[in-house]
Amino acid sequence: MLYEKCRIQVCLFFLCLALLFGIPATASDSNRRYPQTEIPSFWKGSVQEIETAIHEVKRGTTKTIAHSPGGRAVYLVTYGTTIDLNRQANYNSAAAARDPSYYANKPENTPPIVFIVGTPHGQEIEGMVGLVNLLRVAETGSDWRGKAWPRLREYLDRCRALIVPLSNPDGRARCPYDSFVGIPVEEMTRIGQGTRKDGTLYGWPGAKQRHPMKGDVGFLGAYFNDNGVNLMHDDWFDPMAEETKALLRVAREEAPDYLLNLHSHGHAPAILSTAYVPWYCKEAENRFAERLMERYRQAGLPAGRLPTPHEDGKTYPPPSFNLTSALHHVCGGISLLFECPHGLKETKYPQVNHEQILDLELILFEELFVFAIENPRPSAHAIRNE
Numbered sequence: 001m002l003y004e005k006c007r008i009q010v011c012l013f014f015l016c017l018a019l020l021f022g023i024p025a026t027a028s029d030s031n032r033r034y035p036q037t038e039i040p041s042f043w044k045g046s047v048q049e050i051e052t053a054i055h056e057v058k059r060g061t062t063k064t065i066a067h068s069p070g071g072r073a074v075y076l077v078t079y080g081t082t083i084d085l086n087r088q089a090n091y092n093s094a095a096a097a098r099d100p101s102y103y104a105n106k107p108e109n110t111p112p113i114v115f116i117v118g119t120p121h122g123q124e125i126e127g128m129v130g131l132v133n134l135l136r137v138a139e140t141g142s143d144w145r146g147k148a149w150p151r152l153r154e155y156l157d158r159c160r161a162l163i164v165p166l167s168n169p170d171g172r173a174r175c176p177y178d179s180f181v182g183i184p185v186e187e188m189t190r191i192g193q194g195t196r197k198d199g200t201l202y203g204w205p206g207a208k209q210r211h212p213m214k215g216d217v218g219f220l221g222a223y224f225n226d227n228g229v230n231l232m233h234d235d236w237f238d239p240m241a242e243e244t245k246a247l248l249r250v251a252r253e254e255a256p257d258y259l260l261n262l263h264s265h266g267h268a269p270a271i272l273s274t275a276y277v278p279w280y281c282k283e284a285e286n287r288f289a290e291r292l293m294e295r296y297r298q299a300g301l302p303a304g305r306l307p308t309p310h311e312d313g314k315t316y317p318p319p320s321f322n323l324t325s326a327l328h329h330v331c332g333g334i335s336l337l338f339e340c341p342h343g344l345k346e347t348k349y350p351q352v353n354h355e356q357i358l359d360l361e362l363i364l365f366e367e368l369f370v371f372a373i374e375n376p377r378p379s380a381h382a383i384r385n386e
Contacts, residue, residue: 181342271338341357
């Protein structure tokens with residue numbers, strides 16, 4: 001009894017310190033309303049596990065590119081040599097000059113540059129787990145199950161790979177679950193998009209009606225950083241979040257040919273249409289999605305619908321200009337958004353387990369690197385010789 005009383009007093013003391021000094025909130029098991037399924041050893045997606053994987057990188061290089069409002073580091077891991085872009089203009093100015101090579105004049109036979117952004121929403125853990133295992137493949141040739149991925153390793157090594165394993169560490173730290181396999185969709189929604197003060201769910205797309213997410217907030221969803229910013233819908237001409245600034249800066253400085261923004265949802269895996277990008281991007285997006293979904297079907301995994309290239313803004317309200325769109329416009333790369341299934345409890349959603357989710361993620365990465373090698377963007381030399 002005395003021990004329990006002391007423990008409660010200590011907890012209250014640290015809670016008061018947090019409230020007084022603004023120490024960032026973190027998740028606790030008490031925020032779970034459902035028991036989570038047993039987590040396999042290869043399923044590494046907590047903030048600490050991600051940081052450990054980053055610090056164990058030896059073949060690549062690592063650096064901190066930002067700190068979140070909660071004081072947590074955002075890391076970039078790179079594989080492959082830095083490429084001299086011979087830059088003399090930003091991308092939009094070069095496009096106005098009718099020659100993107102003024103932005104990125106890459107030498108002939110330059111390897112493709114691929115930029116993968118780990119999930120901006122903190123409850124969408126599947127992409128984080130996928131990227132921790134991708135780092136393992138890059139380092140050893142096998143994932144954390146011990147499964148070898150020789151094709152993935154080969155094609156990754158033929159590219160310059162830029163990997164941000166976790167772009168919203170604040171949101172991930174507030175998520176009390178390590179997996180949503182077998183968890184009801186309502187609970188995932190509560191954790192992801194948060195609640196009002198009366199406990200009602202914001203849900204989707206209701207969570208986007210208030211931004212930053214402040215004021216009528218009961219539980220701040222893992223969608224947001226500790227300042228309530230949803231990185232997918234920042235102010236692009238004056239970003240509110242240091243995390244957003246860092247992602248745009250990496251894209252601007254590196255000029256990636258392909259960019260992949262990782263997300264999760266209840267439904268089958270899918271590549272979503274990116275709004276406000278040129279037609280060549282939309283066509284490449286469709287071709288990549290078709291190839292990826294066929295690969296999933298061959299592997300006996302669920303596969304979603306293909307994005308249909310279409311003109312944006314024919315109906316009102318128009319689609320949003322989100323992070324995936326913004327990343328294209330600072331570098332001209334083909335910017336993709338992938339949605340992975342959570343494996344939710346309801347049978348109307350794909351019933352996938354942890355093994356299958358990891359396969360979905362690693363197959364995605366493998367196909368992206370292969371696609372980047374086989375479908376290079378036009379070089380400056382090709383443009384000038386037309």
